[in-house]
Amino acid sequence: MERSLLIIDDDADLSFVISDMLEGYGYQVTCAESAEEAFSLLENKSFALILLDINLPDSTGFEICRELRRVSTVPIIFASARTSENDRISGFDIGGDDYLPKPYSMKELLSRVNALMRRTYGYADKETVVSFGSVRVNITSRTVTKNGEAVSLSLKEFDLLSCLCSHMGTALSKERLLSEVWGAFSAVEPSTLAVHIRWLREKLEDDPAQPRYIKTVYKVGYILEAEE
Amino acid sequence: MERSLLIIDDDADLSFVISDMLEGYGYQVTCAESAEEAFSLLENKSFALILLDINLPDSTGFEICRELRRVSTVPIIFASARTSENDRISGFDIGGDDYLPKPYSMKELLSRVNALMRRTYGYADKETVVSFGSVRVNITSRTVTKNGEAVSLSLKEFDLLSCLCSHMGTALSKERLLSEVWGAFSAVEPSTLAVHIRWLREKLEDDPAQPRYIKTVYKVGYILEAEE
DNA sequence: GCCGCTCTTAAAGACTCCTTAATAACTTTT
DNA sequence: AAAAGTTATTAAGGAGTCTTTAAGAGCGGC
Numbered sequence: 446m447e448r449s450l451l452i453i454d455d456d457a458d459l460s461f462v463i464s465d466m467l468e469g470y471g472y473q474v475t476c477a478e479s480a481e482e483a484f485s486l487l488e489n490k491s492f493a494l495i496l497l498d499i500n501l502p503d504s505t506g507f508e509i510c511r512e513l514r515r516v517s518t519v520p521i522i523f524a525s526a527r528t529s530e531n532d533r534i535s536g537f538d539i540g541g542d543d544y545l546p547k548p549y550s551m552k553e554l555l556s557r558v559n560a561l562m563r564r565t566y567g568y569a570d571k572e573t574v575v576s577f578g579s580v581r582v583n584i585t586s587r588t589v590t591k592n593g594e595a596v597s598l599s600l601k602e603f604d605l606l607s608c609l610c611s612h613m614g615t616a617l618s619k620e621r622l623l624s625e626v627w628g629a630f631s632a633v634e635p636s637t638l639a640v641h642i643r644w645l646r647e648k649l650e651d652d653p654a655q656p657r658y659i660k661t662v663y664k665v666g667y668i669l670e671a672e673e
Numbered sequence: 674m675e676r677s678l679l680i681i682d683d684d685a686d687l688s689f690v691i692s693d694m695l696e697g698y699g700y701q702v703t704c705a706e707s708a709e710e711a712f713s714l715l716e717n718k719s720f721a722l723i724l725l726d727i728n729l730p731d732s733t734g735f736e737i738c739r740e741l742r743r744v745s746t747v748p749i750i751f752a753s754a755r756t757s758e759n760d761r762i763s764g765f766d767i768g769g770d771d772y773l774p775k776p777y778s779m780k781e782l783l784s785r786v787n788a789l790m791r792r793t794y795g796y797a798d799k800e801t802v803v804s805f806g807s808v809r810v811n812i813t814s815r816t817v818t819k820n821g822e823a824v825s826l827s828l829k830e831f832d833l834l835s836c837l838c839s840h841m842g843t844a845l846s847k848e849r850l851l852s853e854v855w856g857a858f859s860a861v862e863p864s865t866l867a868v869h870i871r872w873l874r875e876k877l878e879d880d881p882a883q884p885r886y887i888k889t890v891y892k893v894g895y896i897l898e899a900e901e
Numbered sequence: 902g903c904c905g906c907t908c909t910t911a912a913a914g915a916c917t918c919c920t921t922a923a924t925a926a927c928t929t930t931t
Numbered sequence: 932a933a934a935a936g937t938t939a940t941t942a943a944g945g946a947g948t949c950t951t952t953a954a955g956a957g958c959g960g961c
Contacts, residue, residue, distance in 0.1 A: 520792065530781055537784035542792050543771070553758055556765035564748070564770050564792060586843035587893065599918055600892045637920055639938060654939085661938070663928065827907055865909055867949065882950085889949070891917060 447493060449473040450558070453483045453509065454498035454524070463496070466551045467558065480504035484512075492519060494562060496554075497541075499525035499532065507539055514540040520565045522557060524549065575610040577658050577671060580649050582610050589649075596648050601626060605641050606649075609659065609669035616668040642667060675721065677701040678786070681711045681737065682726035682752070691724070694779045695786065708732035712740075712858055719856040720747060722790060724782075725769075727753035727760070735767055742768040744848070745857040748793045750785060752777065803838040805886050805899060808877050810838050817877075824876050829854060833869050834877075837887065837897040846894040870895060 450472050454460045457478055464474035475492070477483035480503045495513070499506035510521055521543075523536040528546040536544045543557055573584040579592045587603055589596040598606065604626045609617065619635050626641075627633050646653040660668050676699060682688045683706050692702035703720070705711035708731050723741070727734035738749055749771075751764040756774040764772045771785055801812040807820045812835055817824040826834065832854045837845065847863050855861050874881040888896050 530778055534780055534784045537788040540791075542788055550758055552762055556762045560765040560770055561792075563768075564789075586896075587890070588842065588844065588896075595898065601919070633919090634921065636922075636938090640920080640940085642938095643940065664937070829908070861908090862910065864911075864949090868909075868951085870949095871951070889917095891948070 447473075448562075449475065449490070449492050450494050450496060451475050451477065451483070451486065451492040452496045453477045453480070453501070453506070454496070455479065455500070455502050456498070463551070463554065466555065470555060470559075472558075478502075480509055483509060487513075491517075493566065494520045494522070494558060496522050496524055496558070499523060499527055499536075507535060510536075510541055511539050520561045522561065524554075575613065577613070577669065580658070582606060584610065591649060598645075598648065601641055602645055602648075605638075606645055609667065613669045614671050616662040616665050618666040620666075622666060675701075676790070677703065677718070677720050678722050678724060679703050679705065679711070679714065679720040680724045681705045681708070681729070681734065682724070683707065683728070683730050684726070691779070691782065694783065698783060698787075700786075706730075708737055711737060715741075715856050715858045716860045717856060719745075719853070719859075721794065722748045722750070722786060724750050724752055724786070727751060727755055727764075735763060738764075738769055739767050741857055744852040747857065748789045750789060752782075803841065805841070805897065808886070810834060812838065819877060826873075826876065829869055830873055830876075833866075834873055837895065841897045842899050844890040844893050844896040848894075850894060 448471055450464075450467060452460045452463060452474060454476070455478050457476070460476040460478075464476055467474050475486060475490075477486055480501050497506040497509060501509075506523055506525065510523075513519065513521070521541045523541045523544045524547055525532065525544075526547040533544045533546075542561055545554060545557060572586065575582045575584065580596075581590045583589070584607055589598055589603070589606070605622065608622060608625045619638055623631065623633060623635070623638055627637075642659060643653070646656050646659050650656045650658060658670055660670055662668050678692075678695060678700050680688045680691060680702060682704070685704070685706055688704040688706075692704055695702050703714060703718075705714055708729050725734040725737060729737075734751055734753065738751075741747065741749065749769045751769045751772045752775055753760065753772075754775040761772045761774075770789055773782065773785060800814070803810045803812065808824075809818045811817070815831055815835075817826055817831070817834070833850065836850060836853045847866055851859055851861060851863070851866060855865075870887060871881070874884050874887055878884045878886060886898055888898055890896050
């Protein structure tokens with residue numbers, strides 16, 4: 446579903462060129478050459494966006510759109526050689542999201558597909574989650590849970606944990622951690638880092654004195670170890 | 674906010690005709706003739722959709738869009754006599770949702786505005802209800818109940834709660850909340866936000882001083898926490 | 902015009918978090 | 932095993948942030 450597109454157009458050559466281009470930009474593209482084929486695809490799979498030609502051998506794009514809108518809010522871009530204003534307006538009024546007159550350039554199609562994807566799915570920031578042991582760290586929402594219960598971390602604690610998480614399994618030097626969390630030219634003492642590590646261990650480790658995840662690398666810094 | 678549009682265009686005669694037409698279809702329209710005027714409007718109010726001319730006396734529509742997108746996801750339709758493909762593509766790529774070449778017909782403008790409003794705010798006859806604890810928030814009808822009893826919220830209180838609800842479990846920065854509730858470039862003080870949070874807590878929390886749901890994220894903003 | 906409601910701001914106090922320093926515990930080297 | 936160096940732990944002070952209250956501005960209704 447994620448980034449899957451459906452192109453409904455009886456011009457198979459054109460569809461091929463388009464799908465080739467869009468796949469190059471990370472979309473998975475499926476093509477249908479008739480309304481019948483389109484409906485049978487739509488029965489088995491849902492798509493993130495549909496590119497819809499208006500002239501089809503066995504129906505019209507308008508008709509397909511009307512059918513679809515009874516049950517779905519999937520984003521629809523009409524594409525057609527019919528460029529009259531009446532056609533464009535019909536397209537929008539029966540539930541289309543955009544109307545692209547043929548012939549169109551690949552670049553413009555891509556821009557419009559991207560824009561509509563962004564509007565429909567996009568501004569919702571996608572979540573990045575890292576976990577170790579019973580701890581789950583949601584980098585996006587800046588929340589942490591242990592055994593399913595929320596753990597409240599301060600700003601610096603979270604930034605520090607976040608830095609460790611994004612390099613899990615790699616030892617990070619104290620200098621590196623200080624510069625990533627406190628800023629490149631900050632003048633905080635290394636002991637400050639030690640204290641914040643301590644607090645993270647208290648909140649996340651079962652036994653803070655015998656850490657299983659946030660381990661010390663003597664003379665270097667710290668490492669967040671993955672499962673043993 | 675609901676159905677309020679902002680038209681940014683230095684052709685005041687055209688804006689007048691457009692706003693007249695759109696108001697006939699239930700929109701509230703505000704017009705700005707320059708970037709400066711637009712920014713000062715955006716400091717005090719948030720809009721549901723923005724219609725943006727590219728050529729302006731003191732800036733360009735592209736520049737305004739770029740500024741807006743730093744803090745806001747408000748739908749934007751570009752309108753311009755510049756009809757080259759490069760202009761259209763730039764419009765989409767910096768965050769625009771649609772691009773309408775001048776001259777355009779009133780009917781087509783209306784169709785495109787309607788389509789984008791529909792895509793952004795709904796297919797929304799279906800009710801959206803969010804609940805936490807004994808509180809139920811009906812986003813669609815803008816009503817709130819606690820223990821089954823109606824709670825009366827002011828405009829800003831509800832907008833703020835609504836914003837928190839739609840990102841439940843995610844910490845929202847003060848900047849984000851200010852821009853969503855008070856408008857993209859709003860100049861209200863953070864203390865204003867604090868006071869509205871206080872009022873929400875008084876109305877929704879059992880103990881406003883020890884909130885269970887509307888929690889503070891120190892140095893960041895606020896989060897609406899799901900059940901513990 | 903007056904009243905009430907909402908919004909905004911300022912100001913004081915409460916509180917959180919950060920930093921540091923001092924001491925204890927540990928690791929490595931000799 | 933002791934010395935030297937490194938890290939852990941604790942607690943306290945202070946900077947900065949949030950809470951809370953109250954008062955004034957603005958708007959609409961009666």
